[in-house]
Amino acid sequence: MPALLVVAVSAEGRAPAVVGVDEPVVAADDLGLTRGDGCFEGLRLVRGGSGDAASEGAVTVPNLSAHLARLQRSARSLELPDDAAGWARLLDVAAREWATGFPDDDEAAVKLSVTRGRPVPAGQVPRPTAVVTVSAMDAGSLRARREGIAVASMTRGYGPESFADAPWLLGGVKTLSYAIHTAAQREAARRGADDALFTAADGALLEAPTASVLWVPEPGLLRTVAQGANGILGSTTQHLLFDSARRAGWRAEEASGTLADLRAAQLVLLTSAVRGPVRVVQLDGEPVSQHPSAAGLTAELQALAGF
Amino acid sequence: MPALLVVAVSAEGRAPAVVGVDEPVVAADDLGLTRGDGCFEGLRLVRGGSGDAASEGAVTVPNLSAHLARLQRSARSLELPDDAAGWARLLDVAAREWATGFPDDDEAAVKLSVTRGRPVPAGQVPRPTAVVTVSAMDAGSLRARREGIAVASMTRGYGPESFADAPWLLGGVKTLSYAIHTAAQREAARRGADDALFTAADGALLEAPTASVLWVPEPGLLRTVAQGANGILGSTTQHLLFDSARRAGWRAEEASGTLADLRAAQLVLLTSAVRGPVRVVQLDGEPVSQHPSAAGLTAELQALAGF
Numbered sequence: 001m002p003a004l005l006v007v008a009v010s011a012e013g014r015a016p017a018v019v020g021v022d023e024p025v026v027a028a029d030d031l032g033l034t035r036g037d038g039c040f041e042g043l044r045l046v047r048g049g050s051g052d053a054a055s056e057g058a059v060t061v062p063n064l065s066a067h068l069a070r071l072q073r074s075a076r077s078l079e080l081p082d083d084a085a086g087w088a089r090l091l092d093v094a095a096r097e098w099a100t101g102f103p104d105d106d107e108a109a110v111k112l113s114v115t116r117g118r119p120v121p122a123g124q125v126p127r128p129t130a131v132v133t134v135s136a137m138d139a140g141s142l143r144a145r146r147e148g149i150a151v152a153s154m155t156r157g158y159g160p161e162s163f164a165d166a167p168w169l170l171g172g173v174k175t176l177s178y179a180i181h182t183a184a185q186r187e188a189a190r191r192g193a194d195d196a197l198f199t200a201a202d203g204a205l206l207e208a209p210t211a212s213v214l215w216v217p218e219p220g221l222l223r224t225v226a227q228g229a230n231g232i233l234g235s236t237t238q239h240l241l242f243d244s245a246r247r248a249g250w251r252a253e254e255a256s257g258t259l260a261d262l263r264a265a266q267l268v269l270l271t272s273a274v275r276g277p278v279r280v281v282q283l284d285g286e287p288v289s290q291h292p293s294a295a296g297l298t299a300e301l302q303a304l305a306g307f
Numbered sequence: 308m309p310a311l312l313v314v315a316v317s318a319e320g321r322a323p324a325v326v327g328v329d330e331p332v333v334a335a336d337d338l339g340l341t342r343g344d345g346c347f348e349g350l351r352l353v354r355g356g357s358g359d360a361a362s363e364g365a366v367t368v369p370n371l372s373a374h375l376a377r378l379q380r381s382a383r384s385l386e387l388p389d390d391a392a393g394w395a396r397l398l399d400v401a402a403r404e405w406a407t408g409f410p411d412d413d414e415a416a417v418k419l420s421v422t423r424g425r426p427v428p429a430g431q432v433p434r435p436t437a438v439v440t441v442s443a444m445d446a447g448s449l450r451a452r453r454e455g456i457a458v459a460s461m462t463r464g465y466g467p468e469s470f471a472d473a474p475w476l477l478g479g480v481k482t483l484s485y486a487i488h489t490a491a492q493r494e495a496a497r498r499g500a501d502d503a504l505f506t507a508a509d510g511a512l513l514e515a516p517t518a519s520v521l522w523v524p525e526p527g528l529l530r531t532v533a534q535g536a537n538g539i540l541g542s543t544t545q546h547l548l549f550d551s552a553r554r555a556g557w558r559a560e561e562a563s564g565t566l567a568d569l570r571a572a573q574l575v576l577l578t579s580a581v582r583g584p585v586r587v588v589q590l591d592g593e594p595v596s597q598h599p600s601a602a603g604l605t606a607e608l609q610a611l612a613g614f
Contacts, residue, residue: 002426007335024331026340028314028440033333034420035485036343078486079493113341116489119309133335155469157476157538159508162464168494168503169464170487177343177484179385180477182423186386187475196475201466231464 002109005102006134008094012117012127016090018097026129032115036177038128039074040113041067042210042273045095045134047106059099061091061110062306063273066236070174071114077173080116080128087112087130094132109135109274113176141275144194145307148289148298149270150282151208152193153259154184160200163231171231181209193282195270200230205257207232211272213280214238215257215265216297223261226254237271237305244304259283266291267298276307309416312409313441315401319424319434323397325404333436339422343484345435346381347420348374349517349580352402352441354413366406368398368417369613370580373543377481378421384480387423387435394419394437401439416442416581420483448582451501452614455586455596455605456577458515459500460566461491467507470538478538488516500589502577507537512564514539518579520587521545522564522572523604530568533561544578544612551611566590573598574605583614 009025010016019025031037046060061067068084075082091112098108110132117127163171184196197213198206205213205225212235214224222245224238242252262268267289268280279289279298289298316332317323326332338344353367368374375391382389398419405415417439424434470478491503504520505513512520512532519542521531529552531545549559569575574596575587586596586605596605 004336009335019335021336022334024333025335026331026333027329028316028326028332028438029311029328029442030340031489033337033340033422033438034347034418034440034483035489036483037486037489040341078490111341115340131335131340133341135336154475155473157465157469157473159464159466162462162508166462166464168461168487168490170490173486175343175484175486176341177482177486178341179343179345179480179482179484180475182338182342182344183385183475183477201469 002135002138004133004135005108006094006097008090008097008132009130010086010090011129016086016093018093025131026115027118029118030115030129031117031119032113032129032176036175036179037078038113038115038176039071039078039080039174040111040176041071041174043067043110043112044274045098045108045110059095061095063236063240066239067273070234070236071112074173074175075114077167077170078116078175080114080126083128087114090130090132094134098134105136107137109137115176144275144278145302148279148281149194150192151195151197151270151280152188152191153197153199153284154187155201156198156206158200158231160202160204161229164229169231172227172233174233178209184209199259203258204230205259205261206230208270211270211275212238214269214271214277215262216267217261217265219266220250222250222252223255223257225257235271237273237276241271241277241301241305245301248304263288265289267294269298269301271305277301277305309442309445311440311442312415313401313404315397315404315439316437317393317397318436323393323400325400332438333422334425336425337422337436338424338426339420339436339483343482343486344385345420345422345483346378346385346387346481347418347483348378348481350374350417350419351581352405352415352417366402368402370543370547373546374580377541377543378419381480381482382421384474384477385423385482387421387433390435390437394421397437397439401441405441412443414444416444422483451582451585452609455588456501457499457589458502458504458577458587459495459498460504460506460591461494462508463505463513465507465538467509467511468536471536476538479534479540481540485516491516506566510565511537512566512568513537515577518577518582519545520569521576521578521584522569523574524568524572526573527557529557529559530562530564532564542578544580544583548578548584548608548612552608555611570595572596574601576605576608578612584608584612
């Protein structure tokens with residue numbers, strides 16, 4: 001269980017401020033709590049750092065602008081006010097607190113959540129609650145980067161085109177309603193795996209509950225699942241990695257895929273912002289990513305993604 | 308916007324207690340807030356009352372045992388501890404506070420939520436947070452009981468059998484992850500309707516975001532959608548109404564149905580615990596429930612359900 005290090009909150013009538021990590025932060029009727037009605041981003045704080053990142057003093061937030069842009073898209077889909085400047089300020093408050101309070105930590109996991117806030121009369125603009133938590137990197141993520149993970153595939157229930165013309169299904173929106181995502185991860189654990197991998201009703205690859213799936217079908221080619229009517233989330237880390245990989249000479253494509261494509265690939269990765277790209281070494285109990293090049297490619301792609 | 312009247316909370320290390328309605332109640336890493344990971348029940352407090360109900364002094368909680376049983380089933384599906392006795396105690400604390408604090412109110416809306424609580428180390432039993440809110444009955448619900456509602460149908464995205472053998476999809480579990488439910492209600496409002504009605508990908512009737520659908524195809528016959536692999540929630544109010552209606556001479560069946568069945572019916576109702584059975588007077592912009600008997604049947608079925 002990662003230790004909670006810093007909490008910063010901004011709510012109606014309250015300026016962005018650091019609060020105690022054990023302090024309650026939302027009222028009983030906050031719609032984030034009662035309905036999972038809100039959106040979030042998972043990010044990372046890195047001591048020092050540089051490159052495609054926003055610097056907050058001595059702290060870098062890798063890929064910050066992409067995360068804020070995705071949060072803006074999520075908020076728009078939920079008809080929540082776009083307050084990217086306010087979210088960035090809140091993040092800055094938390095990052096500075098971590099920078100000075102935990103000088104021995106090299107990196108930390110951040111969650112930036114925006115709820116619909118407490119109910120307002122019909123027709124009035126919502127007054128969101130924004131919460132930033134900074135947690136210590138958990139041992140499982142660090143181990144996953146080095147050793148890889150076992151993954152269990154399971155259906156997401158939806159067909160491959162279920163999200164076409166149905167914006168209320170919130171395809172591609174990173175909402176706070178993640179009960180199915182966590183239930184899938186418990187199911188994966190029950191099957192002896194570290195994470196889940198969702199497939200559509202027709203067997204098409206989708207994504208993991210909190211990560212996207214990438215694979216290397218042949219040398220120099222990187223694939224991930226194309227977004228669209230399948231409802232999957234656009235991955236900030238995958239986009240960053242694709243850009244870097246192309247500059248390094250890789251071809252990188254969005255495509256469709258199946259579990260058979262993963263079994264045949266030289267390398268399979270799950271990619272997310274905090275854990276980074278991690279090698280999938282087992283899929284549904286069978287070894288994958290066992291090509292002689294897999295370990296080296298994993299290290300290369302982790303470095304290209306800034307890990 | 309219904310006024311929040313009473314809040315009672317029970318969390319790790321805190322006995323069930325009433326807190327201020329504006330007081331924050333959950334920590335920033337409570338999994339109910341960060342993941343919509345938990346379950347809830349909507350209930351009603353009624354001044355006085357009797358019958359198939361649990362009395363808390365001068366206050367009745369209609370159908371309490373059915374609600375607690377459903378919450379137990381939800382908790383089990385989420386692998387949360389079953390604490391029915393504790394939830395009932397917390398409800399009692401809130402009900403007593405309402406009974407004495409708001410003596411002029413005849414009824415109130417209650418939400419009993421149980422979150423997974425703050426993260427615990429892997430393998431340890433979760434320590435849930437339980438929250439009860441008591442709110443004034445909102446004008447919209449009272450008007451809906453008298454005048455009926457307009458409903459907009461829309462797909463839920465899933466196929467009619469999507470939840471078969473996939474317990475991680477949490478079919479039939481009343482989780483806190485309701486972002487799609489509230490997005491559907493916003494879509495309904497955009498279409499000029501008061502509520503949404505979900506259909507499966509093949510057009511089969513499912514349920515409303517926070518209510519079940521019932522219809523009267525012919526005199527003396529009441530139908531609702533059968534639960535199963537379609538993932539819909541079992542409705543406590545529908546079960547109560549079916550029992551009462553059968554005692555009053557109705558036939559009452561669980562079946563499959565389509566929008567065409569609703570258009571042809573003498574009466575269509577949405578049924579939930581707080582609003583009770585309300586007549587659907589418009590479906591996708593067209594009048595329904597316009598049979599000469601519809602108003603009388605609505606009143607009869609509302610009375611049979613205790614409204």
